[in-house]
Amino acid sequence: MGLLTILIFLPLLATLLILALPISVRNSYKYIALAFTLLQFALSAYMYSNFDDSLGGIHNYEGYQYVEQLPWIRLDLGTIGILEIDYFVGIDGVSLPLLVLSTLVMLMGIGASWNIQKSTKGYYALLMLLNMAVMGIFAALDFFLFYVFYEVMLLPLYFLIGIWGGDRREYAAIKFFIYTLLGSVLMLLVIVGLYFSVINPTTGAHSFNMLLMMDPANYIDGSFFGFISNYHELFGVPSRWIGFAVLFFAFAIKVPIVPLHTWLPDAHVEAPTPVSIILAGILLKIGGYGIIRVCYGIFPDIAANSNYWLALIGVISILYGAFNALAQKDLKRMIAYSSVSHMGFVLLGIASLTAEGLSGAMFQMISHGFLSAALFFLVGVLYDRVHDRYIYHFRGLASIMPKYTAYVALAFFASLGLPGFSAFIGEAFVIIGAFNAESMATGVPRWMAIGGSIGILLSAAYFLWTLQRMFFGKIRVKGGQAWQEALTDLSRREQLILFPALALALILGIMPSLVFSKINASVLQLIDLIQPYL
Amino acid sequence: MISITHFLIVSAIIFCIGVYAILAKRNAIMILVGIELMINASILNFVAFARYDSVNYGGQVFALFAIVLAAAAVAVGLAIILNVYRHYKTIDPKNINELKD
Amino acid sequence: MNELSPISPSVASLLVVLLPFLACVVQALLGRKSISGNISLIAIVSSALLSFFAVFLPVWGNSPMAERITWFTIGQTSFEVGLLLNNLTVLMQLIVCVVAVPVHIYSRYYMKGDSGIHRYWMYLSLFCFAMLGLSISINLLQLYVFWELVGFASYLMIGFWFTRDAAVQANKKAFLINRIGDLGFLIGIALVYSHVGTLDIVALFDQTGRFVQGLTETGGLQVVQKDNTWVTLAGLAFFLGAMAKSAQFPLHVWLPDAMEGPTSVSSLIHAATMVAAGVFLLCTVFPLFNATSLLVITAIGTITALSGAVFALAQYDIKKILAFSTISQLGFMIVGVGIGAWDTALFHLATHAFFKCLLFLAAGAVIHEMAHFKAQTNLDFDPQDIRNMGGLRRYMPKTYVCMSIAALALAGFPLTSGYLSKDSIVVSAYEWASTAGGFYFVIPVTLIIVSLLTAFYIGRLIFKTFFGSFAMQSSVTAHNRPHEAPAGMWWPMSVLSICCFFPVFGLHPLAYHQTWIIQTFHARPGFTEQETAHLIIPIVLTVGTLLALLLGWFWYVKNRYPISQQNRWIRFANRQGYLNEFxxxxxxxxxxxxxxxxxxxxxxxxxxxxxxxxxxxxxxxxxxxxxxxxxxxxxxxxxxxxxxxxxxxxxxxxxxxxxxxxxxxxxxxxxxxxxxxxx
Missing domain, CATH: 1.20.5 (Single alpha-helices involved in coiled-coils or other helix-helix interfaces)
Structure with missing residues (x-):
């Protein structure tokens, strides 16, 4: 059993343990969750340090590391052949940083759940199940396995929002669930289509193996998704376009892009703080990861031709999200919309198809991962104390909660792209990459890059406005004296959670090579994969 | 000239009165009377048709036979009615419904 | 001169940058436990000494040095950070250090007793770190990083008194407007990167760089054709960055509001150093500009110089007058860059840094004493309003002398440094116009008018503050009266006032060509020198200045003020041309x-x-x-x-x-x- 398997299934062990323990030891659940997550984090850190930077991965089997491939399901289907599904996991430069990020954000999530009182057994069991699914998604290389993890992820989230959420939790949970399911069900169709189009050259059977799907030679001539001599059309659209569009749609809901984003503000606002953290910190990245790994990996020909539209969607998301954030009165909703805006950069960077843009997009995902986690945690701190997060109800918090204000100011400035923090590197390189796209003739015009950069300006506007409105000025809070007493400064535990996130933002901002060195080979490999079709 | 048709019409009228009595009367005795009327209507037919059997007088013989039978049946019927009355304190057949399903 | 220092200039310059950073970190860790500011002071003094002896002296006038290390690699491109030590960068670094030292000393007294003083020292050191780092960056991306950090430090400083609504509104405004400029800068970087493929300043702009004309035939490098549209666009994008940071019209609106910060900060950040960063950037990327972008730069600079001076005429807040004056002078520098004589722009930057810093410090001393007086007498008045001052010459003679010297330098009086630098720009502009001919004469003429306006408004400031009778005379008692500023405040001022005279910059009192800055840089602008201009323009300027001062004297000291305060034009200038409202x-x-x-x-x-x-x-x-x-x-x-x-x-x-x-x-x-x- 390899390291990666252990990393994926450790949380499942934790789930079983938590379920097995009697309710009388309910105080131990959080320690179990914490211990397992810490172990996971240590494992991922070990994997990070032993990662070979020079290997690219993407469509190259040899480029993957910590690979495990075991036959999982073999079913003789008679005339159709043998159903071949593998337990196939492995990581490359695209998935490694996201794995490390996930374990870290999970740790933050556990820390933020410390005060949860409502049926802790179910809560931690579901949280650990979610943890497993997320790890599985980032590591799976068999499309069927990927899909299984993808669906397993939905279940715990639905309950976590629906049971431990705010006032309109059922609405938000259902909205979230239906939205994601809509995407994944369509994805299943494409998976099956791909399955029947691809042949494993060694066994001669159809295969769910993603790496096989990335090699044009493995496609059956004239099959539905075949590369060459493919005249299949659906409603007048070539079938490969359809496949790409459907997969993109599925992942775009997760990113989320405008106009498929409306589940996000609702889910974030209603979800409890730890779930918001995980949602923003990890789950949005699954969208970006899926686009890179699946859409671009399996459909490089379409990726090369569709990037104008992807970039356009990215720019619209950036600007639209930023303007919406500017109009918010609820702090958490504002941050949710800012996520839409910041994830737009990811899409723009991916669509630019330049090394700078893709690296910037990856970096932005990592950076947004823990920065948004920190932001949601900070909102949670305020909400914990006075059960209110309406921006107009606070003023002059800097005088009441100086430490909190310092952390908020740092997190805000880090998010708005102050150099020295990670978001700057991500956003700047997305912009530079998008600019470079015209020189590389990848089809993304310059005005989109300029549009994206206006998003940076707007993000400064809404963060600074919030900072000025809530934290500076004379003290005036809605709840009067009672609130002033309730608004205690950050506790030691809260600082312990926040400090690493912001410190990491700073470290990555100063030493971006920590991430860039790991992803560089993969990014180049991906560009090599797409380049012939440009 | 009184033809056989006239007999038959009278007989049919009597028969119908008998049927009416059986179907409509609320009194078991009146129903019995109706039965008698019907028997008598048939006897009248026998007698009327006996005109065509002038050798054996079968019609007349049957008429006598039927009268005897009818008298006996009336006696039995009255006895049943009497018993029913004792048992149910009524002779309205609507109320005597304990044999119903 | 290498024997002067035991350490190499590169290491020294790195230390110069890192010492304030270290001070910032230490101050942040100590928090309230350290309020004296000694840490920051020691750091900046050591930086200044190192900067002068170990960096400036060995590098100035000698060949440039560059050190690079790889920062990170994306694709096949490596991004580097490093130090670039050439005449421009070491001069900038030195100016920042030298101005920062008196400000630090001054702040110890000016900020004494403030409850947030530990934050003050932290921010001040952070600013010094960012500004010094900006000055010696070798990579445009690295420059951009420090560029934004400078803006961030400025944000923190403007909003230092965060319970004041005006202050937090002002810092938000300042940061957002600077962000607009930053976007320009970023777009410029992206354009250069995507067309040339490197962001290294040496590779781009040095004598052998890809943007320097005249080397087209030599060297294997392909030199960029400057008449490409993208070069114009990139030039304008960089200029947009400089416009925001150097408060050029119409992005200047943040600077007057930024006066909500402590005055010591205004003197360092918003007068001497940060606002000059835009000019510094333009000088750094100067080879990038082609004729079109230079013309735009010149035009914007002229408009800024004029509008700043006009708005300064009608302000009542002593700091706002100085802020508009700064804007106007920055306009001069930008014109200097725009006409191609970027050496004169740098020269003016250097002289302006000293006298404008001094003006602010002196104004701070006045405000400090006025506020003190206000607290003593329990009166309710605005201690920054010059209408509430007057006659302070008697109470604060030393401040008066210092401020007058700075004012004369600003007005361009002979024997002062301002005379040299301002003349250099105006004369160059004249020569430029006579080469270009015709309509271009608008620019030197405007500059001359602005110079006269400058003399007038600074005269107004001095006269209204120090001459006449004190507006609060009735409240003055033997016990309660304005005092001279404490020694810790006027000593730095007197040091700075020495720097306002010509010998600091050159031995000849009237010829700017003989100052060491101009001689070393020796930009080769594309126009011919004209002897007559060198003679006539200084005379016109001096006489005009004297007349303007005289007019001010009659209007404000002799109280023969002829214009109603409700005059439409005065209101227009006072409201800053209604730009904020717009x-x-x-x-x-x-x-x-x-x-x-x-x-x-x-x-x-x-x-x-x-x-x-x-x-x-x-x-x-x-x-x-x-x-x-x-x-x-x-x-x-x-x-x-x-x-x-x-x-x-x-x-x-x-x-x-x-x-x-x-x-x-x-x-x-x-x-x-x-x-x-x-x-």
Whole structure:
């Protein structure tokens, strides 16, 4: 059993343990969750340090590391052949940083759940199940396995929002669930289509193996998704376009892009703080990861031709999200919309198809991962104390909660792209990459890059406005004296959670090579994969 | 000239009165009377048709036979009615419904 | 001169940058435990000494040095950070250090007793770190990093008194407007990167760089054609960055508001150093500019110089007068860059740094004492309003002398440094115009007018503050009266006032060509020198300045003020040309309105579409449910019910009534007979 398997299934062990323990030891659940997550984090850190930077991965089997491939399901289907599904996991430069990020954000999530009182057994069991699914998604290389993890992820989230959420939790949970399911069900169709189009050259059977799907030679001539001599059309659209569009749609809901984003503000606002953290910190990245790994990996020909539209969607998301954030009165909703805006950069960077843009997009995902986690945690701190997060109800918090204000100011400035923090590197390189796209003739015009950069300006506007409105000025809070007493400064535990996130933002901002060195080979490999079709 | 048709019409009228009595009367005795009327209507037919059997007088013989039978049946019927009355304190057949399903 | 220092200039310059950073970190860790500011002071003094002895002296006038290390690699491109030590960068670094030291000393007294003083020292050191780092960056990306950090430090400093609404509004405004410039800078970087493929300043702009003309034939490097559209655009993008940072019209609006910060900060950040960063950037990327972008730069600079001076005429707040004066002088420098004589721009930058810093420090001393007086007498007045001052010459003679020297330098009086540097720009502008001819003379003429206006408004400031009679004379008692500033405050001022005289920059009092800055840089602008201009323009300027001062003297000291305060033009200048109102109306209201509109769109249309979809699905579900309940299930139920009712109906027959049975039997018989008959 390899390291990666252990990393994926450790949380499942934790789930079983938590379920097995009697309710009388309910105080131990959080320690179990914490211990397992810490172990996971240590494992991922070990994997990070032993990662070979020079290997690219993407469509190259040899480029993957910590690979495990075991036959999982073999079913003789008679005339159709043998159903071949593998337990196939492995990581490359695209998935490694996201794995490390996930374990870290999970740790933050556990820390933020410390005060949860409502049926802790179910809560931690579901949280650990979610943890497993997320790890599985980032590591799976068999499309069927990927899909299984993808669906397993939905279940715990639905309950976590629906049971431990705010006032309109059922609405938000259902909205979230239906939205994601809509995407994944369509994805299943494409998976099956791909399955029947691809042949494993060694066994001669159809295969769910993603790496096989990335090699044009493995496609059956004239099959539905075949590369060459493919005249299949659906409603007048070539079938490969359809496949790409459907997969993109599925992942775009997760990113989320405008106009498929409306589940996000609702889910974030209603979800409890730890779930918001995980949602923003990890789950949005699954969208970006899926686009890179699946859409671009399996459909490089379409990726090369569709990037104008992807970039356009990215720019619209950036600007639209930023303007919406500017109009918010609820702090958490504002941050949710800012996520839409910041994830737009990811899409723009991916669509630019330049090394700078893709690296910037990856970096932005990592950076947004823990920065948004920190932001949601900070909102949670305020909400914990006075059960209110309406921006107009606070003023002059800097005088009441100086430490909190310092952390908020740092997190805000880090998010708005102050150099020295990670978001700057991500956003700047997305912009530079998008600019470079015209020189590389990848089809993304310059005005989109300029549009994206206006998003940076707007993000400064809404963060600074919030900072000025809530934290500076004379003290005036809605709840009067009672609130002033309730608004205690950050506790030691809260600082312990926040400090690493912001410190990491700073470290990555100063030493971006920590991430860039790991992803560089993969990014180049991906560009090599797409380049012939440009 | 009184033809056989006239007999038959009278007989049919009597028969119908008998049927009416059986179907409509609320009194078991009146129903019995109706039965008698019907028997008598048939006897009248026998007698009327006996005109065509002038050798054996079968019609007349049957008429006598039927009268005897009818008298006996009336006696039995009255006895049943009497018993029913004792048992149910009524002779309205609507109320005597304990044999119903 | 290498023997002067035991360490190499590169290491020294790195130390110069890192010492303030270290001070910032230590101060942040100590927090309230350290309020003396000694840490920051020691750091900046060591930086200044190192900068002068170990960096400036060995490098100045010698060949440049560069050190690089790889920062990170993306794709096949490596991004590097490093130090670039050439005349320009070491001069900038030195100016920053030298101005920062007196400000640090001054701040110890000026900020004494403030409850947030530990933050003050932290921010001040952070600013010094960012500014010093900016000055010696070798990579445009690295430059951009420090460029934004400088803006961030400025944000923190403007909002230092964060409980004041005006202050936090001002710092937000400053950061956002600077962000606009930053975007320009970023776009410029992206353009250069995507066309040339490197961001290294040496590779781009040095003597052998890809943007330097005249080397087209030599060297293997392909030199960029400067008449490409993208070069113009990149030049304008960089200039947009400089416009925001150097407060050029119409992006200057943040600077007057930034005066909400402590005065010591205004003197360092918003007068001497940070605002000069834009000029520094333009000088760094100067080879990038082609004729079109240079013309735009010149035009904007002229407009800025004029509008700044005009707005300064009608301000009452002592700091706002100085702020507009700064804007106007920055306009001069930008014109200097625009006409190609960027050495004169740098020279003016250097001299301006000293005298404007001094002006602010002196103004700070005045404000400090006025506030002190206000606290003593419990009067309610604005200690920054020059209408509440007057006659302070008697109470604060040392401050008066220092400020007057700085004012004369600003006005361009002979023997001062300002005379040299301002003349250099105006004369160059004249020569430039006479080479270009015709309409271009508008620019030198405007500059001359602005110089006269400068003399007038700074004279107004001095006269209203120090001459005449004190406006609060009635409250002055033997005990309660304005004092001279404490020694710790006027010592730095006197040091700076020495720097306002010509010997610091050159031995000849009247010829700017002989100053060491101009001689070393020796930019080769594309126009011919004219002897007559060198003679006539200084005379015109000096005489004009004297006349303007004289006019001020009559108007303000002798109280022969001829114009009503309600004059439309004065109100226009006082309200800064209604630019803030315009911005508020157009940009802020516009953005906020757009954001509200989009949010409404999001809620009603986008989310509405989701809801419509949900609603449609629900309605469809209801319809199908109705069909299912009434049609599909309906048929089943109908059959069942029909059978039931039939049974119910037929069941009536079986009622135990003999008569009924007979009746039915009869009916059937009759029906049967009827059937037989009819058939």
């Amino acid at each position: 911005n508020e109306l157009v940009f802020i209201k516009g953005t906020v309105g757009l954001s509200r509109l989009l949010y409404a769109f999001d809620r009603h249309v986008v989310d509405g579409a989701t809801k419509l979809f949900t609603w449609t699905t629900q309605q469809l579900a209801r319809l199908i449910h109705w069909f299912d309940a009434n049609i599909v299930d309906g048929i089943v139920n109908w059959i069942a019910n029909g059978t039931y009712y039939m049974g119910h109906l037929v069941r009536q027959v079986q009622n135990g009534q003999l008569q009924n049975y007979l009746g039915f039997a009869l009916t059937i018989v009759i029906l049967g007979i009827l059937y037989l008959i009819i058939k």
